[in-house]
Amino acid sequence: MKGLFCTELKQSFSQLCLFVSRIVLVSIALAVVNIGAVSNAQPPTPGYKKLPPDGIQIDAADRQRLQVRLDELKNRATQTVQQSSDPEVWYADVAVLTRAVDLAINQNLFFKPAHVNDASKLLDEADRRLEAVVAGDRGLKLLGFDPDKTAKPQTLVAGFVSRIDDSVQPFGIVVPAGYSLPQHEQAFRTDIWLHGRGDTKTEIPFLTERMNKVGQYAPRDTFVIHPFGRHCNAFKFAGETDVYEALQAAERYFRIDSQRTSIRGFSMGGAGCWHFAVHDPTRWMAANPGAGFVDTIVYQGWQNEMPFNKTPTMEKLLRWYDVLPWANNLRGTNVIAYSGEVDKQKQAADRVAQKVDELGFEFPYVIGAEMGHKINQESVAKIDQQIASWAGDVAPLPKPKVEFVTYTLRYNTADWVRITGMVEHWTKASVKATVDTDAASIEMNTEGVTHLELDFSRSGWAGKSDVVDVTIDGQQATLVDMGNSRGFQCRLIRQDDGEWTKQSFGQQPLRKRPGLQGPIDDAFCERFVIVLPSRPARHGRVQRWIDRETDYLQSRWKRLMRGDIQVVQDRDLTDDQIATCNLICFGDFSSNRVLFNVADSLPIRWTRQTLVVAGKSYDPADHAPVMCFPNPMNPSRYIVVNSGMTFREFSNVSNSRQIAMLPDYAVINVTEEDDSIFPGTVVDQGFFDEQWQFAGGGN
DSSP, X not given: OOOOOOOOOOOOHHHHHHHHHHHHHHHHHHHHSOOSOOOOOOOOOSSOOOXXXXXXXXXXXXXXXXXHHHHHHHHHHHHHHHHOSOHHHHHHHHHHXXXXXXXXXXXXOOOSTHHHHHHHHHHHHHHHHXXXXXXXXXXXXXXXXXXXXXXXXXXXXXXXXXXXXXXEEEEEEEEOTTOOSOOTTOOEEEEEEEOOOOTTOOHHHHHHHHHHOOOSOOOTTEEEEEEOTTTTSTTOTHHHHHHHHHHHHHTTTSOEEEEEEEEEEETHHHHHHHHHHHHSGGGOSEEEEESOOOOSHHHHTOSSOXXXXXXXXXXXXXXXXXXXXXXXXXXXXXXXXXXXXXOTXXXXXXXHHHHHHHHTOOOOEEXXXXXXXXXXXXXXXXXXXXXXXXXXXXXXXXXXXXXXXXSSTTSOEETTEEEEEESSTTSOEEEEEEEETTTTEEEEEEESEEEEEEEOTTTOOSSOXXXXXXXXXXXXXEEEOOOSSSSOEEEEEEOTTSOEEEOOSSOOOSOOBTTBOOOGGGGGSSOEEEEEOSXXXXXXXXXXXXXXXXXXXXXXXXXXXXXXXOEEEGGGOOHHHHHHSEEEEOSOTTTOHHHHHHGGGSSOEEOSSOEEETTEEEOTTTEEEEEEEEETTEEEEEEEESOOOSOOGGGGGOGXXXXXXXXXXXXXXXXXXXXXXXXXXXXXXXXXXXXXXXXXXXX
16 A cells, blocks of 8 residues: 545634634524525425424413513624624523523414413523623533532523524523532533424523433433434434534533443334444444334335336435434444333334344343333433443544444444545445554555545544554555544545555545535535525526425425524625535526536536436426535535425325425526425436446436
């Protein structure tokens, strides 16, 4: 093997501070001014419920009173920001309260008469926090931690500014009994608890509950973080990103022991826990899923009949959030599952337990005697005891053995092993690796992997790290550490003839890589901006479909994903947005000037006379393409054409239906009505290959 460069460049602290300041200021603007008008038009929903549902009508005087207080608090917050030297430290902890009330008023989300009083209490707390900010309080003290009431756990709420859309998202913190301020030197065991589904548990009910209830578990000497996760999407997509951001934001308040951090949840949260456990196993000391689904087809009872065509493309897309294909990754963490003995959802954990048994290992599985969809106290005690035991006996890093399977580069890391290139997406790629730090040697066997990184910057390296003997797929070489961080680091690439060599540093050819691997829904897991056309499309039927889809994305993001929307006209797109955002462009190649400028660099041809996708021609008067592709102006971000999230009202019925419904590209017949499953008739669809080229015909 020949030389190697490895670690990714990281933002400096000053750059991070500038970034935080920028998104906070944008959040303030969004809180004061409604940027980007959103149509109130609702798409047809034949038999599918609205999510969240419409609330009750509240007394007009109550609404007016809340609105007046809300406006006053938002104005005070803006003034306080202007006078503050550190708004990035405290602003979200105030705005999370006012935003909850704002959304409830504007989206009709009062579901009980008591929610009016709950809203008033949130505004009272926002008022108190603004006064505390001026007095100099920060951190847990700002949130209301009382040092004189440490005999019991304390329940607090906080917020963070989402890197996806600049919205302020809520999360809860349970401070363990006995904690005192400050304890900056002590790192605490931390549990993340993922909540169950509640169609009406939007911001006000969530925050109210988190301010008043400890929750299912409150282990001794353990902080518990309760992410909101975008309300009701099983902590997938943007909700998944939010869990990691909530964990990061919690470090503003206490020091987290990264080696004693667990992921836990029940029902919808149990499903989310399975996903985090199999996708990112080595991040967690333990995973404790309870009564959560692990797939779509079996859970929905679609084994014999699907409600839509199960294409080869769909079979691949199901591997994103179906758990069983990833089950071998559970070797990378400590798992203890729970099911009620008579709970119909018990079949999910049963299937995982059976799968890992076939793979040659097992995990503790607690079954609540005679329990339905609930955890009994005997089971709670067993689970807590087991996790506490694991927390008291954490193995030192790095892990001596890593086994990792992936089907997409969105999930590519297990401790010191990172898969950065695959033979084919949605087909199994795996690494089995062992390290002997004393002998400075590593042995690896791979399947379906083309690019690989070794990175001991997090776990460290006990021995000499500048030279390491590596055996990979039977090939031997001595590699030199070329990273800038502590611990050995290197990059490897598998050549066409099967030989592994050091990956050269510098400009890399266009290929699928972590964070830029598709499908379309992946673009909405990170920062994005909607780019609207300044001219109408060439064909009226297509333009009407574009208008509908544009309105639909904005409405659905604001309501279902509980987010804010960044919208610009094509002529107003900034260099900063090109550098930092996935561009969600609506229009055809003549109406949207951004698409016009990059049309020659995109793999489709779209003119007045013809539409050519994957070598097939379609009538451009009644067909439109949707796709994601590396942005030719910034290949580290996506450009998306004419699509929002691909799961529609059909998915509102069950979290297990909230799955990616379209791959990297598709062609839509726009003459067909939205059936709440697809945006029209899908006449072709498929994935790009690993070089972002068409891989033959669609399917």
